[in-house]
Amino acid sequence: MSRGARFGKYVLLNRVAVGGMAEIFLARQEGLEGFEKTICIKRIRPHLSNQPNFVRMFLNEAKLAAQLTHPNIVQIYDLGRINESYFIAMEYVSGRDMSRILPKAEKQGIPFPMIYALKIASNALEGLYYAHTKTDAYGNQLNVVHRDITPENILVSYDGTVKIVDFGIAKATTQLEQTRAGEIKGKLSYMSPEQAMGKPLDHRSDIFAIGAVLYEWITGVKLFTGENEMAILKSIIDGKIYPASYFKEDVPEAVERILMKALAKDRDERYQTAWDMQFDIDTFLAGSEFTPSNIHLSNFMKQLFEDEIEREKEMLLKSRNISAPDEPPVEDEVLELEDVGGKALDESGSSKRRRTGSKSGSRVDRRLTVKFSKRELEKLNSVAQVHELSPEDLVRELVRAQLKWMP
Numbered sequence: 001m002s003r004g005a006r007f008g009k010y011v012l013l014n015r016v017a018v019g020g021m022a023e024i025f026l027a028r029q030e031g032l033e034g035f036e037k038t039i040c041i042k043r044i045r046p047h048l049s050n051q052p053n054f055v056r057m058f059l060n061e062a063k064l065a066a067q068l069t070h071p072n073i074v075q076i077y078d079l080g081r082i083n084e085s086y087f088i089a090m091e092y093v094s095g096r097d098m099s100r101i102l103p104k105a106e107k108q109g110i111p112f113p114m115i116y117a118l119k120i121a122s123n124a125l126e127g128l129y130y131a132h133t134k135t136d137a138y139g140n141q142l143n144v145v146h147r148d149i150t151p152e153n154i155l156v157s158y159d160g161t162v163k164i165v166d167f168g169i170a171k172a173t174t175q176l177e178q179t180r181a182g183e184i185k186g187k188l189s190y191m192s193p194e195q196a197m198g199k200p201l202d203h204r205s206d207i208f209a210i211g212a213v214l215y216e217w218i219t220g221v222k223l224f225t226g227e228n229e230m231a232i233l234k235s236i237i238d239g240k241i242y243p244a245s246y247f248k249e250d251v252p253e254a255v256e257r258i259l260m261k262a263l264a265k266d267r268d269e270r271y272q273t274a275w276d277m278q279f280d281i282d283t284f285l286a287g288s289e290f291t292p293s294n295i296h297l298s299n300f301m302k303q304l305f306e307d308e309i310e311r312e313k314e315m316l317l318k319s320r321n322i323s324a325p326d327e328p329p330v331e332d333e334v335l336e337l338e339d340v341g342g343k344a345l346d347e348s349g350s351s352k353r354r355r356t357g358s359k360s361g362s363r364v365d366r367r368l369t370v371k372f373s374k375r376e377l378e379k380l381n382s383v384a385q386v387h388e389l390s391p392e393d394l395v396r397e398l399v400r401a402q403l404k405w406m407p
Helices: 046-050 052-065 098-107 114-132 169-173 181-188 204-219 229-238 253-262 274-286 294-304 306-319 374-386 391-403
Strands: 005-007 010-018 022-030 036-044 076-082 085-091 095-097 154-157 162-164 333-337 353-355 368-371
Touching: 010 036, 036 046, 046 052, 046 085, 052 076, 052 085, 095 098, 098 154, 098 204, 098 294, 114 154, 114 162, 114 204, 114 274, 114 294, 154 294, 181 229, 204 253, 204 274, 253 274, 294 306, 374 391
Parallel strands: none
Antiparallel strands: 005 010, 010 022, 022 036, 036 085, 076 085, 095 154, 154 162, 333 353, 333 368
């Protein structure tokens, strides 16, 4: 049987991507009675744990993003740290991001329909509007800004659902002391002028970014380019934005107006909300001869990625047989329980602790040895003190509670 890597309560099945900030794994969450769920784990590279500014920003932004629950946003399930690795457990989307969809269509000689680009942008805008207007339980505005709307962060699933990923992570990335030049250069092309100039941002920065992305999908031309980072920034701030019809003559005037309004360099002249832009796109789509649905997107995706879908199915089937050993504890300090119904006591009558490797008592058949890491033992002691129990009594009660449900 194949064996995966144990990562807390998760089993890492396959590393699907790696970057300067994080590794992304296909993973399986396991639970009681054979419960399983396929998810994605974004594990922050260990060396970044030594950068406190990044860690603080990453945790704050990830906690904020975890409050977002919307069909067009990838859901965050968990946030934590295992050993020295901070991680996010998030929804697994069976599909591809837009940076892979357009090149795949071009390679197969399939023109990417403008109408599909508008449909995808409309769905992404719906998710953005939800995030931009999200409030906490007391009605206070959360002021969420994505900051990194790029083709890589807009996913289309094989069932035709559009989802945005990585809310807030870009803000944490600005705290990195080391970032790959290529990664920065790629993301710069979709920045708003105010972001390029380092000004405070609001939700209208995301509207400019999605305008830049949609412009590229429709015309096939990346809006801002340059030989280096400074050249790209200068292009964003000072460069002229040509109407989409300059590169593609058959772009309808209504679509061109939508793009130019979204790409206004003065944010006061842009769409003021994502909903305003979505409304204009949906109005155009409603008046078109063909209005695509998620089913149409699904059929297009399945046609485009037929070979990759089959490989992914095979990989998921194989992953069902992948298991992982339990993680070894950080230290071999253990608690000994005489049996489920009593304590292991030393001669003084107090609960006994030992290190693994010492001889067990003569009543081996009634003695249960439980291994805990140092951190787990500290938590156990803390909970036991709250309930005025010894750690051994607490463990026994926890075991009893589980045994009640066993046949």
